[in-house]
Amino acid sequence: MFLYLIGKRGREIYPTLLVRVAEELRTVQHMHDAVAKYCIPTSNETVERYRFFTKNQDQTESIEEYSTALRGLANTCNFGVLEDSLVRDRIVGRVRIQGTRESLLKATNVTLDTCLKLCQVTEFSQEAIRKFAHTSIQSVHAVKHKEVRDKSFGERQKKRCKFCIQYSVLL
Structure with missing residues (x-):
């Protein structure tokens, strides 16, 4: 089962990992340790x-x-x-x-x-x-706006706001 789980590449390198352990003495733990030692590099x-x-x-x-x-x-x-x-x-x-x-x-x-x-x-x-x-x-x-004034002082002018549908009265 272990050999099946380690895949094709694992089965290729497996014979080189356990050369010091006789075939009849090999356990799953021996196989696991050997593959882990091969795959996980030692750290400094x-x-x-x-x-x-x-x-x-x-x-x-x-x-x-x-x-x-x-x-x-x-x-x-x-x-x-x-x-x-x-x-x-x-x-x-x-x-x-x-x-x-x-x-x-x-x-x-x-x-x-x-x-x-x-x-x-x-x-x-x-x-x-x-x-x-x-x-x-x-x-x-967003509050800043451009103020529009009529050339003649004191007259109010209606102008449609370009951002909404309401009319506003401007001086």
């Missing part, structure tokens, strides 16, 4: 940790995307029980929003979950403020 812990410690949050990257990338990098670093605290420290040290970093540094006993929640709330509120400011600017531009 130092290189993986370098990648982790140099990962910074990009300008377009949300805190959720950044923390997911850090957790993915941390999986290959063999941090053990320190993994969550190192991910948290990396977030605190490299989060783009300065006010968030200050808040996190002031707080005591900050866990990774509380760190992420605070960053997400700050990110959400800043995005809402940015959208509100953008909406306000657009609405101000």
